[in-house]
Amino acid sequence: MSLQATTYLVVGLTFAIYIGIAIWSRASTTKDFYVAGTGVHPVANGMATAADWMSAASFISMAGLIAFMGYGGSVFLMGWTGGYVLLAMLLAPYLRKFGKFTVPEFIGDRYYSKAARIVAVICLIVASVTYVIGQMKGIGVAFSRFLELDYNSGLLIGMGIVFIYAVLGGMKGITYTQIAQYCVLIVAYTIPAIFISISLTGNPIPQLGLGSSMEDGVFLLDRLDQVLRDLGFTEYTTAKRLSSLNMFAYTFSLMIGTAGLPHVIIRFFTVPKVKDARSSAGWALVFIAILYTTAPSVAAMARLNLIETVNLPSGEQLAIEDVPTWMTKWEETGLLGWEDKDGDGKLVYTADPATNELVKVDRDIMVLANPEIARLPNWVIALVAAGGLAAALSTAAGLLLAISSAISHDLLKGVFKPDITEQQELLASRIAMAGAIVLAGYLGFNPPDFAAGTVALAFGLAASSIFPVLMLGIFYKRMNKEGAIAGMIAGLGVTLLYVFQHKGIMFIPGTSYMGGMSENWFLGIEPNAFGAVGALVNFAVALIVSRVTAAPPEHIQHLVEDIRVPHGAQAAVEH
Template identity: 70%
Template sequence: MDLQFLTYSIVGLSFALYIGIAIWARASNTSEFYIAGGNVHPVANGMATAADWMSAASFISMAGLIAFNGYGASVFLMGWTGGYVLLALLIAPYMRKFGKYTVPEFIGERFYSKTARIVAVICLIFASITYVIGQMKGIGVAFSRFLETSYEMGLFIGMGIVFIYAVLGGMKGITYTQIAQYVILIFAYTMTAIFISLQLTGNPIPQLGLGSAMADGTYLLDKLDQVIVDLGFMQYTTQTMGNTLNMFMFTLSLMIGTAGLPHVIIRFFTVPTVADARATAGWALLFIAVLYTTAPAVGAMARLNLMNTIQTGEVGTEDGNLVYEERPQWFKNWEITGLLKFEDKNDDGRIQYYNDQNEEFAAKAEAEYGWKGNEMVKVDRDIIVLANPEIANLPNWVIALIVAGGLAAALSTAAGLLLAIASAISHDLLRGVFTPNMSEKSELMAGRLAMGGAIAVAGYLGLHPPGFAAGTVAIAFGLAASSIFPALMMGIFMKNINRTAAITGMIAGLTITLLYVFQHKGLFFIPGTAFLGDMEANWFLGISPNAFGSVGAIVNFAVAILVSKITAPTPDHIKRMVDDIRVPS
């Protein structure tokens, strides 16, 4: 059956399901809009949390990072999953015991300050807006290729779908929609991996296929190492992302960023009891593990298929190089999107995809092949998962399914982030600070208007994404790690941290992280602003901008503790409130 027809059919049915659920689960009051009424079963909530968490960065971009960074990309696996352990042990039960709607509300009451609540809202918006840009990039990539629309049109369609089910249903509609989205995305991801693992190794379990032998008796990872080393690239199984300190700080930033993300924390307000909050974290980790243990296999197998097809495939090759005029159809399809680009630098008609950063190899390739630089001038990492079934010549229904899964992942997280932003504006700023006497009906309307405004802003920023989805998301985690996570930890476990300390700590952590990112990444929040480049030589102790959130967190803690020692002590009634939160019943 025609690929486009199948894609439209499967994606269309999934969108109809999301909208139908939103109509069925329409929020009628603020409790349903913000926390789904507080009566979601922990298994269902765990599934919804997993979908909320496994964004376009996890579904679309993470395997691409693993494909091109090998072992070094393990920081994403360890950081993003390890953060859930922190969340389950240190934050989720205490936040549920507090029993309010939002993270800024907790910070405002714990630090007895409207200013603290406003600062927390600002931190939340910075982190969430940065995060949602990555989701918009994923939506645009999926639509632009498989629905044969422009990136911009795909983005607008995705915005429209989110607007309908998020604004209409609030957290109640989003929760049940995310359950459906989890089922779709996990089936799509694992089904593709099973097909490709069977194709390459004969093993239907991708996690085992990664360590299995291929038809010629060579182990898959050994084969991949051989293929890419022959092309001048670093050995796949020993590749790293910077020095050891950077790997450690990157992992730490992702872990504490996970534990500090408001759109994840807010999910623990939707269950009836503290025990259910702990159970939610456990179920969510289990559901997430299905994809996260599969991702290394998907990344490695995709990289092997990509290199074999472009560089060492048998069909349409000449002296080991693919002849451009005989390139496969999948290559032509992705060229149309602009996410895959070839430039024939030596006019020989062959695609020479070598590592031009390896000076020794480059000199040899120039002398022996007349090579004038890497001719694959763009291979966007975010295409790897979506292009993988096409490269492997899988059935069209599998290709269509992976598109629906990618869109489900991006839409589910985008909805959760937008709700967090909307609740911060309507509940924390309007009702919590500026208009405390507004009615529940007015607050519900304000929440929906804020959601619509947040979708518009996110779409505008998504039209000018700063880079690949997982890289943008990593910065969002750094912002949450440097500002929100320390405030929550000190609010729960350190009774002597007062309002002045919390406010100065959040401002210091967020500011130093933003300045570092701006210095090395450019003003990525402003569309059209060019990157200044990573400028690795100027990194502080070799720590990359994506990993700097952990440094910001250390600054936050240090400033808050210092300020608390030279300012007025925390009032006794606040200390009693902390004691009450610390005994989750």
């Protein structure tokens, strides 16, 4: 069977499973739609959280970025796992005890203010929509390759599928579907990694293979360092991402962004007990770590295989007529490009832009192309496509749910139109979802960065706006509404100004009012990492403003004392 037919079969089969589950467990009440009852076991919830969490950024994009950044790519690995430590210890159990549906709901109640709730909704929407743009980029890349279209057509088809998928079910459907999606994506990620690890090092465990030696006795990482040095690149294992300070800020921004993203936090409302919220975060990280500790191996091995595809191990260069099929297929999508600059009929890959003939390698194609580069069987390649789509879809659905509940539940029912009926609320949330898909898809035609970079921006926005007020709301009884509102606005404002300044207003190219000039970066911190600075601004402003304004009322201080102890937790309630 041809690769394309196999891909259709595998992708079609997995989709049939997800849609089947979504229909079977279709949400009929608003409560089902948002939180899936509260009877989800911590291990199952952990697995669903992992699927929700690991998006196109983790699956499709991250290893490709690490492949080209080397050690500098560690910011993604540490940043996107370390946030769970913060989540488990600083937020999840307390928000579970509080027992409501959404993050803005907590902020509105804790800060006794509808204004705070509205500001939280705005922060949530800005961060989530940016995040969905990243997913759309990943979905567009995957579809363009497997339907053999250009990127823009792939993106359009992807938007259609996300629409059908997310608007159909709610959280209840999503929880069960996501368990299925986790299984698909983790199998799809690890199988090619195992194959490639065996073929390069003989060790079937990729985590160990990365530290093992190759056939000739040289350690794989030493070999990679050597090859890259010879071609004029920086060494893989020591290449920093700009500076240590930038890496510090980048990692910090991703970590607190993790703990501030509404679609992840919302998952901890669905566990039966406070103590389950703690262990559920642990289980989620176990399932995430399986992929995250495999990714560095995928990255290093893919880079080595890519180099050796062009610069053959025999010392010869790849002749143009011998270009493998995977390269011509990716060239059709416009995401890979080469040019025989010296006209000798052979390709050269070097660090020097004047002589380098592999002129374009979109980082987001690396994971999808990896099994083809390593000449693995067709069914493995098809499986990777299915896994990438599972990752992108599950996260897009979770985010869209967070966006739609913020609009229908927090804005409409909570603030503007409290007498809205359940049906109207459900309808409003579905319309909000559709709107978010169109907006994110539109911005996805010109994404601000590679998928993982775009998602990193979203994390920066969540880090700078939501995390600080959640944490202060639990750990600092004296924090009042004035401080929280000022903090959120200041944190989000500073970060957005910085990001738009360098990446364009709403990421539209050509509107960056000071250009993308890296020499203008504050302390050399890139926009993707700026959420760390935004969060510090948020904390500082919130603390200062709360000091000079009135303390929160007595009943709020009791509320804070109450969420600090697990005893007396109720199931998440409607009100």
